[in-house]
Amino acid sequence: MAIVIVDDSPDERLLLHHILKNAGYRDLITVSSARDAFLQLDLDHAGANGVNADVILLDIKMPDMDGIEACRRIKAIPAFADISIIIVTAREQKDWLQAAFDAGATDYIRKPVEQVELLARVKSAIKLKRETEARKSWEQEVAKTIDELDRTLRDMARLQQLIPVCRSCRKAHPEQISETALNQYVQAHPETTFQDLVCSTCSRT
Numbered sequence: 001m002a003i004v005i006v007d008d009s010p011d012e013r014l015l016l017h018h019i020l021k022n023a024g025y026r027d028l029i030t031v032s033s034a035r036d037a038f039l040q041l042d043l044d045h046a047g048a049n050g051v052n053a054d055v056i057l058l059d060i061k062m063p064d065m066d067g068i069e070a071c072r073r074i075k076a077i078p079a080f081a082d083i084s085i086i087i088v089t090a091r092e093q094k095d096w097l098q099a100a101f102d103a104g105a106t107d108y109i110r111k112p113v114e115q116v117e118l119l120a121r122v123k124s125a126i127k128l129k130r131e132t133e134a135r136k137s138w139e140q141e142v143a144k145t146i147d148e149l150d151r152t153l154r155d156m157a158r159l160q161q162l163i164p165v166c167r168s169c170r171k172a173h174p175e176q177i178s179e180t181a182l183n184q185y186v187q188a189h190p191e192t193t194f195q196d197l198v199c200s201t202c203s204r205t
Contacts (some may be wrong), residue, residue: 002027002051005120006037006070007059007088012111016057016088019115030051033062034070047079047161052062055125060089060096060103068096082132084125089115093151 003025005016013030020028025152029051031037037058042050056074060067067087074080087100097108106128107121 001054001126002029004037004040004051004053004056005030005069006032006034006056006062008032008062009059012059012088012113015113016118019118023119034058034065034067034073037070038073041074041077041080043073043077045078053083054129055122056085057088057109057122058085058186059088060100068099071100071105072103082129082136084129086121086125176187189205 003020005020005028006045007016010032013032017028019031022029029040031040037056038044040051041047041053050104058067058071060072067089071085071087072083074083082107085104087097087105088111089096089100089108090111100108107125109118109121
């Protein structure tokens, strides 16, 4: 998992990289423009071959494309819906913050960057992404379990329908099961297992 630093200022990139590296973060990618960030993320191919980023530190004011538009384009890709984007903004750019949050940013840091604030924000962003991933994984497992249970219940209902039941005494008469219906069920459920026994007809042969 990587942290991507996007800033057109070499000094800012160096500062952010230095603070994060000294704090123990090793997978750091620094680029000077939104376009370069898109290449790293492989935005043209919906992130198929891009870096697996936890956090993007995104300068809000850059020459070719500002951080707000870059954030909007990144967040438009489903693969990056849960990525944490922290806007890095100068103090006089506070009017841009609402637009950044509307574009999908999750947090912001003021310039000049302070070490304690930067590390706290990054740690919080990574934790948020991990929790989001864990929740989605749990939701997928629950959905899978529900689907399997629904399928089992449907199979049981179909199997029950195969067994003739007398309308008067309500007793089941499995010996009168339609062979065709049973064969169709078995073909549709090849994993079905049956009790191992020898019928009375076969036992006489």
